[in-house]
Amino acid sequence: MSSLALSVLTLTLGMYFILMGQFKITSRYFPDIYEDMKLEFGRNNKVFPFYQLTGWRPYAKNYRLTIGITEITCGIIFLLIPGRLKQLANIILLMITLGGIYTHYALHDKFDRMAPGIIFSLLLSTRFIISRHFKYLSLDQKTENIINTQDLSAQKKNN
Numbered sequence: 001m002s003s004l005a006l007s008v009l010t011l012t013l014g015m016y017f018i019l020m021g022q023f024k025i026t027s028r029y030f031p032d033i034y035e036d037m038k039l040e041f042g043r044n045n046k047v048f049p050f051y052q053l054t055g056w057r058p059y060a061k062n063y064r065l066t067i068g069i070t071e072i073t074c075g076i077i078f079l080l081i082p083g084r085l086k087q088l089a090n091i092i093l094l095m096i097t098l099g100g101i102y103t104h105y106a107l108h109d110k111f112d113r114m115a116p117g118i119i120f121s122l123l124l125s126t127r128f129i130i131s132r133h134f135k136y137l138s139l140d141q142k143t144e145n146i147i148n149t150q151d152l153s154a155q156k157k158n159n
Contacts, residue, residue: 003134009127010086014078016120017071017093024068037064047106049099067096090128097121 024041027034041064048057058066074089101117 003130006127006130006134009123009130010078013093013120013123013127014075016075017078018075021068021071021073021075024064025072041067043107044103047103049102070096087128087131090124090131094121094124094128097124 023030023033024037038060042060045057045060045063048063051057070092074093077085077089097117097120101114101121104114104117
């Protein structure tokens with residue numbers, strides 16, 4: 001990673017999503033939050049985003065575990081695995097957070113229930129934009145270096 005902002009954002013988001021996924025999967029460390037997550041996913045299941053399209057709704061437990069495992073997996077990818085997988089994890093987490101925002105909106109929750117999803121969606125979008133920017137910046141520098149090398153070799157031949 002070529003940017004301090006990108007590194008800090010990636011590490012912070014990775015740790016956050018590992019923690020949030022852990023809240024959804026196990027009651028070992030935070031039993032109160034786990035019970036709250038169970039109740040929330042029971043409520044969220046009623047407005048499953050693809051229900052109108054498919055006519056199918058997952059069981060609340062399976063839905064919660066799938067989201068939790070996906071968040072933990074993507075968080076680990078953010079922390080440990082370099083390259084394109086980070087971009088894929090970023091997109092997956094962005095879709096999950098946007099789905100969470102939709103769910104709270106469909107349930108007519110107050111803004112304070114939607115705010116974390118909105119904030120982390122913006123952070124994931126920012127991380128994606130910064131990483132794409134540095135990718136194109138590094139491509140421009142490589143192209144410039146190749147052109148400069150070709151110019152130097154052409155000048156040596158002429159002299």
